[in-house]
Amino acid sequence: MVAIALALTLAIAASLWFSVPTKAVYFTFSPSHPSGTVSRSMHFSVTMDITNDDILPIAQLILVIGDDKPPADMSYQDAFVGLPIPSAPNTTTPTITMATVNPPYHTATVSTTSGPSWGSGTRSGRKAYGYGYTLPTGPWLDWGYHTFDTDFGYGYNNVATSYIGITSLTLNITWTPPSDWPAGTYYITAGFLGDNDKVIFDSTTFTLSARARAAPAAEPGVTDVSDIVGEDGVFTEAVTAGSEDGNVSLTIGEGTAGLTAEGEPISEISILEMEEADIPPPPEEGHVIGLAYDFGPDDATFDEPITISFTYDPDDLPEGVSEEDLVIAVWDEDAGEWIELPSVVDTVNHTVTATVDHFTAFAIVVLPVEEEEEVPPVVEEEEEVPPVVEEEEEVPPVVEEEEEVPPVVEEEEEPPVGEEEEEEITPPELEEKEGVAWWVWLIVGLASAAVVGLLVYFLWWRRRLA
Numbered sequence: 001m002v003a004i005a006l007a008l009t010l011a012i013a014a015s016l017w018f019s020v021p022t023k024a025v026y027f028t029f030s031p032s033h034p035s036g037t038v039s040r041s042m043h044f045s046v047t048m049d050i051t052n053d054d055i056l057p058i059a060q061l062i063l064v065i066g067d068d069k070p071p072a073d074m075s076y077q078d079a080f081v082g083l084p085i086p087s088a089p090n091t092t093t094p095t096i097t098m099a100t101v102n103p104p105y106h107t108a109t110v111s112t113t114s115g116p117s118w119g120s121g122t123r124s125g126r127k128a129y130g131y132g133y134t135l136p137t138g139p140w141l142d143w144g145y146h147t148f149d150t151d152f153g154y155g156y157n158n159v160a161t162s163y164i165g166i167t168s169l170t171l172n173i174t175w176t177p178p179s180d181w182p183a184g185t186y187y188i189t190a191g192f193l194g195d196n197d198k199v200i201f202d203s204t205t206f207t208l209s210a211r212a213r214a215a216p217a218a219e220p221g222v223t224d225v226s227d228i229v230g231e232d233g234v235f236t237e238a239v240t241a242g243s244e245d246g247n248v249s250l251t252i253g254e255g256t257a258g259l260t261a262e263g264e265p266i267s268e269i270s271i272l273e274m275e276e277a278d279i280p281p282p283p284e285e286g287h288v289i290g291l292a293y294d295f296g297p298d299d300a301t302f303d304e305p306i307t308i309s310f311t312y313d314p315d316d317l318p319e320g321v322s323e324e325d326l327v328i329a330v331w332d333e334d335a336g337e338w339i340e341l342p343s344v345v346d347t348v349n350h351t352v353t354a355t356v357d358h359f360t361a362f363a364i365v366v367l368p369v370e371e372e373e374e375v376p377p378v379v380e381e382e383e384e385v386p387p388v389v390e391e392e393e394e395v396p397p398v399v400e401e402e403e404e405v406p407p408v409v410e411e412e413e414e415p416p417v418g419e420e421e422e423e424e425i426t427p428p429e430l431e432e433k434e435g436v437a438w439w440v441w442l443i444v445g446l447a448s449a450a451v452v453g454l455l456v457y458f459l460w461w462r463r464r465l466a
Contacts (some may be wrong), residue, residue, distance in 0.1 A: 013046075026046070027047070027204075028048075029046055031044065032204065033204060036208050037208070037209045037210070037231070038179050039178075039179045039227075040211070041231070042174070042175060042372070043124070043173070044206075046190040048170070048190070048192070049166070052168065058193075059193055060082050061084075061112065061191075062081050062083070062190070063083060063108075063173065064079045064189040065077070065175065065186065067184065069183075069203040070201070078175070083110050083112060083171060084110065084112045086112065086114035089118040089120075090115070090118075091113070092114075092172075093112050093113075095110070096111070097109050106175075107173075108174060110168055110173050111172045113169070114169060115168035144192070152462055176346065181208060183209050184207075185206075185207060187203045188203060188204055190202065205228045210351040220244035221269055223241035224241055224267070225267065225268060226268065229258070233257045234257045235254055235255065235256050237254050237255065240252075241271060242271060244272075244273070245289075246311075247290065249307070249309050250269070250306055250308045251306065251307045251309075252302070252306045253304065256302055257303040258301070259301060260297045263296065266300055271296075272294050272296070274293060274294050274361065279291070279292040279363070283337065283338060286365060286367050288365070289312055289316060289364040290316060292331070292361050292362065295360060300454060301358045302358065305355035305356065305357055307355050308328065308362060309351050310362075314350060324347070324366075325366050326352050326366075327352065327367065328343045329365040330361070340365075341354040341355075
C-alpha cells in the first residue's frame with residue numbers, strides 16, 4: 001500500500017506538465033477554504049467543471065489530503081484512489097466508505113454527482129469517453145482522447161454522439177481529521193487520473209484546529225462532553241453524567257444527537273440540586289420525594305430518548321405511600337403542573353428510571369390517585385308484558401254409555417195339565433233406546449219368543465208322555 005501511495009505521488013509529479021492554465025478543467029472547492037477540528041468530522045465538496053477543450057481520458061478520480069500538496073513528501077497524508085464515477089448524466093452514486101491507500105488506513109465517505117450531458121460511448125470500435133480535439137493539420141476528432149497525432153485513449157464524455165461539450169463532476173466528501181494530526185494548515189487535492197498516468201488536479205488549503213479542552217468544571221454536578229460531541233451534536237461515544245450527591249444520573253447512547261436551545265452542540269451537561277424554595281409545589285394530596293434536580297443546558301433536546309435514574313430512601317416515603325407508587329415527573333412550566341413519565345421502580349436497589357428527550361426540572365413524585373366518579377347503576381325498565389291468557393283446550397263432552405241390561409223374562413205359571421192354552425206371544429215394543437238401534441231390539445224380542453215357545457212345547461210334550 002505504501003508503494004501504491006508512492007506511485008500515486010510520482011504519477012502526480014510526472015504529470016505537472018499537463019496542469020497548465022489551458023487545462024480546461026476548473027476546480028471549485030466548497031467551502032473555498034474549509035476548516036475543521038481534530039477528531040471531528042468535516043464536510044466539503046469538490047466540483048470539477050470540464051469544458052469542451054479538455055482531451056483528458058478519465059480512468060480514475062483521486063483525492064489527497066495532507067500537510068502539503070503533491071508531489072511533496074508529506075508527513076501527514078490521507079490518499080483515496082478510485083472514487084466512484086457515475087455512468088449517466090445528473091446521477092449521484094451511492095455513498096460508500098473508502099479507506100486510504102496509505103497506513104494507518106483512515107476512512108472517508110464519498111459519493112459523486114455527474115452534471116448534464118455526462119455519458120459514455122464508442123466510435124469505430126474504440127472506447128470513446130472524453131472530448132474531441134482539433135489537430136493542427138487535420139480535422140476535428142470527436143471520439144475521445146488524442147495526443148501526438150496517433151495516441152488515442154478513453155475517458156468520459158458529455159453526449160452519446162459527438163462527445164463534445166461542457167459537463168462536470170462533484171465529489172461529496174465527509175472526512176474526520178485523525179486525532180494525531182496537529183493543528184495547522186493542510187491541503188485538499190482532487191484530480192483526474194487518466195491513461196498513461198496523465199493527471200489534471202488542483203488544490204485548496206484548509207485550517208485544522210486542535211480539540212479545545214474545556215476547563216475542569218467549576219461547579220459540581222457538571223460533566224464536560226465537548227471531546228465526544230461532534231459539530232453536528234452527535235455523541236461519538238456513550239456518556240454517563242451524575243449529580244453531585246450521586247442520587248441522579250443520566251445516560252446518553254453513542255450516535256445520539258443533542259443540541260442546545262440555540263441549535264449548538266452540547267459541550268457540557270449539568271444536573272444540579274434545586275433549592276427547596278425553588279422546587280415547584282406538589283399537587284394537592286401528592287408528594288415530592290427528596291429533591292428536584294434541574295438538568296442543563298436548559299431546553300436542550302435529543303433526537304433519541306436518553307435515560308435518567310433517581311435513587312430514593314424508603315424511609316423518606318410518607319405514611320401510606322408504597323414504593324410502587326413512585327414515578328419520575330417533569331415540571332411543565334406552561335401548564336404549572338408535574339407531568340408523570342412512564343417509570344420503572346426497582347424496589348431492590350431503590351431506584352426509579354424513565355426516558356426523556358429534553359432537559360428541564362425532574363423529580364420523584366407521588367401523584368394523587370384520581371377517584372373515579374361513582375356512577376349510579378342504571379336501572380333498566382322492564383318492558384311490561386301483557387299476561388298470557390292460556391286458551392283452554394276444548395274437551396268434547398263424555399257420553400256415558402248406558403250398561404245394556406238384558407230384559408227380565410218372567411216365568412208364567414204352567415197351566416193345569418190338560419188345559420192347553422195358547423200363550424199369545426206379543427212381540428216386545430220396538431223402542432228405540434238411546435245408543436241401540438231398533439232393529440237390534442226386534443231381533444232380541446224374536447229370539448226371546450222363540451225360546452219361550454220351545455220351553456212351553458217341551459213341557460207339554462213331557463207331560464203327555466207321563
